[in-house]
Amino acid sequence: MxxxxxxxxxxxxxxxxxxxxxxxxxxxxxxxxxxxxxxxxxxPPARRPADPGLSRDRIVRSAILIADAHGLESLSMRHVATALGVKVMSLYTHIGGKDELTGLMVEAVFREQDPGSRAHGGWRAALESAARWEWALYSRHPWVLEVIATVRPPLVPSLLAQFERGLGAFDGLGLDPVTVHRLYLGVSGLLQGLALLRVSEITAERRGTLSQWRTVQVPAALAELGPGRYPRQAALGGDPGVMADLSDLDEIFEFSLGLHLDGIARLLEAR
Structure with missing residues (x-):
């Protein structure tokens, strides 16, 4: 039917x-x-399949290369997408936006350090090792300083682990937690303050604007103003060798770090 x-x-x-x-x-x-x-x-339109070659790690590595070469101010999701040859929106399937990307970049560069590579030999050797590694980091990735040298750095695991290892250099010395934090922040502040000069130097070199400021312009300015006005600076005599030594940031860093650690040693001896 x-x-x-x-x-x-x-x-x-x-x-x-x-x-x-x-x-x-x-x-x-x-x-x-x-x-x-x-x-x-x-x-309904067919859903565009995700790029199988695109991953969070690949996006982060590309962003680091861009920031290393051109500075953090040039970094954008569009710039990263162009470098990877993908559409901008495809990045958002892996990363929420530029703020998250920046945090992941910091996480990646601080992971470059092997936690087991710390020098053995007490608190001083540990702090020297940590400071020298971080100093070298700012030369490789100058943009990092802009991100972490703030009162609100990204709270990513590898950066927190770096800080924890620095505090751990004072273990067993009988210091209270507040003093330990102050001592380590003092070393960190010295390091990051000098690193600002290093980053400025690298930025000027990248832009082709680095001139012989200290070896040429400073002596010329002092000579024009008269040596009697700034006698302590004029005492250097504009000697190119001396002025070049004064602009050697690596030497200044080592000298200053040694003095700072000497001061910590005296404090510990007095206690």
């Missing part, structure tokens, strides 16, 4: 002639409207 293709009701099929498909004109009209809706409603 036949049934209506629209509502399923049984149909009376005549012995001869065309067999009916609908039980009533109302069912026939409903079927027509359904076919019309199907023809006029566009199919």
């Amino acid at each position: 036949s049934s209506c293709v629209q509502c399923g009701a049984p149909l009376d099929v005549p012995a001869r002639g065309r067999k009916p498909r609908y039980c009533s004109r109302a069912c026939q009209a409903r079927a027509y409207r359904a076919r019309l809706h199907t023809r006029t409603t566009p199919a």
Whole structure:
């Protein structure tokens, strides 16, 4: 027995002639409207598959290369997408935005250090090792200083681990936690303050604007103003060798770090 293709009701099929498909004109009209809706409603767009070669790690590595070469001010999600040859929106399937990306970049560069590579030999050797590694880090990735030398650095695991290892240099010395934090922040502040000069130097070199400021411009300015006005600075005599030594940031860093650690040693001896 036949049934209506629209509502399923049984149909009376005549012995001869065309067999009916609908039980009533109302069912026939409903079927027509359904076919019309199907023809006029566009199919939903196909979802573009994610780039199988794109990953969070690849995005972060590309962003680090951009920041290393051009500075943090040039970094954007669009710049990263262009470097990777993908659409900008494809990045957001892996990373929420530039703030998250910057935190992941810091996490990645501070992971470059092997936690087991610390020098053995007491608190001083540990602090020297940590400070020299971080000093070298700012030369490789100058943009990092801009991100972490703030009162609200990104709280990423590798940066927190670096800080924890620095505090751990004072373990077993009988110091209270507040003093330990102050001592380590003093070393960190010295390091980051000098690193500002290093980063400025690298930025000027990148832009091609680094001139012989200390060896040429400073002596010329002192000579023009008169040596009697700034006698202690004029005492250097504008000697190119001496002035070049004064601009050797690596030497200044080592000299200053040694003096600072000497001061900590005297404090510990007095206690």
